[in-house]
Amino acid sequence: MILVEKLVPPIKTENLTKIYKLGGKEVRAVDGVNLEVPKRSIFGLLGRNGAGKSTLIHMLMGTILPTSGRGTVLGYDIVKESLKIREKVGFMPEGLGFYEDLTAEQNLMAIAKLMGLKKPTESVRECLKLVGLWEYRQRKYGEMSVGMKQRLGIAQALLKDPELLVLDEPTSGVDPDGAREFRRLIQELNKQGKTIFISTHLLYEIGPLFTHIAVMRQGKIVVQGSVSDLKEKLMAGQGYVYEVELSKPAQVIIDRMCSLNGVKEAILEGNKLVVLCSKPLAPTLLSLLEGYGVESFRLAKPTLEDIFREFSG
Incomplete structure (x- = not known):
């Protein structure tokens, strides 16, 4: 019997919208977004600060409820099955919530035990080695460089060995060496078959990684597709x-x-x-x-x- 892998896009949304009411006015933080992320892609969600990227990501992860529209992550509904999404997806939010006075290893061990991993020690060791922090495992989080902190954030997102990683502004504040190490790590994870979804406004640091992108402006997706196709379209137009x-x-x-x-x-x-x-x-x-x-x-x-x-x- 031949098993055929179900071709479910890792991320798919239809008219996804989030409206906030501020001072009696409606603000459309995310406005009718239709998005589809191909499997095993390195997908960049691009946009200036305030474009709606983080709000969209938090709706995908089920931490913010949409006003209307629908979306699925790994085939799970973002409203009805948000707990399942958070179990399956490796998520690195923009604000990392590690304890300053705990070491890298201690922080990850605490998270691994909260996740209920069967072999937390083994998982922590593998993830620290993968992101290049094993030799710094006894360093306290508060004493780490920005780049090391970001790599620790990726390590916690990898603890469950997810097929999808969602990273919100992962290189913010990272120096050139840290950005270079980040690119190497993302390429290695993608070679392992993982789909990686990254939001950023800092193209010069990680832009060359992307196979596909979507550009957000004022809550809307104004263009999306493979990088090669979009370059050809822009060249034909200009x-x-x-x-x-x-x-x-x-x-x-x-x-x-x-x-x-x-x-x-x-x-x-x-x-x-x-x-x-x-x-x-x-x-x-x-x-x-x-x-x-x-x-x-x-x-x-x-x-x-x-x-x-x-x-x-």
Whole structure:
């Protein structure tokens, strides 16, 4: 008998909404969010502070009730089965609740026993080793660096060996070394088959990790999809930018470029030529540039930061 794995998205929402009443006015912290997170993805929930990311995450984890709409996490309903979600999902909230005067090992042991793990000592040891804190297990939480504290937060989220990790602003305040260690850890966990859902507004630290993203603005998801697809869509909408290095630049190149159908603008600064086109024109441009000493020719693709700036407002 062949067992077929049920293809349930790790996270899925339909018109999920949270409305607060402040001073007689309604504030839509989360406004009709439709979200689907692919299995085994590293999914980035991006948005500026106040966009609604944390409220959305707490609804997914069942710690805040939605006003309307529905959602499932690992197939469990976020309202009716929230306890099951918290049992199954590894969650690292933005504010870590560890005891300052307990060691890393003591903090994790306390949590493991509260969870009712069958082998708490073994689980704690494995998680501390996985996040690179085993040699610091006797260090008190209050004496740890920000990066070490964040790694301890991930360790507690891993105690149940979950298939889904939800991390809220995990690199806030982390130095470059800590961010680098975080990226290494997340990549390793993803290779193990885990789906990882991360909210952040700090793209330069962990942006390269993401396979998929959604951008939130004023409580709404304004764009979502795979990073590669979104880059292609942005490039198609904004145009194709070619960057050329020339050993024999000449101002006449500008006129020749701008006479082509599909060229929107051409800029020559020193030996660097930038050509903005409304459609792919690489072969035509290279043909026209013969004799000007083309040393390099590249299509400048949009970055994750470009997508964020375009849609986050």
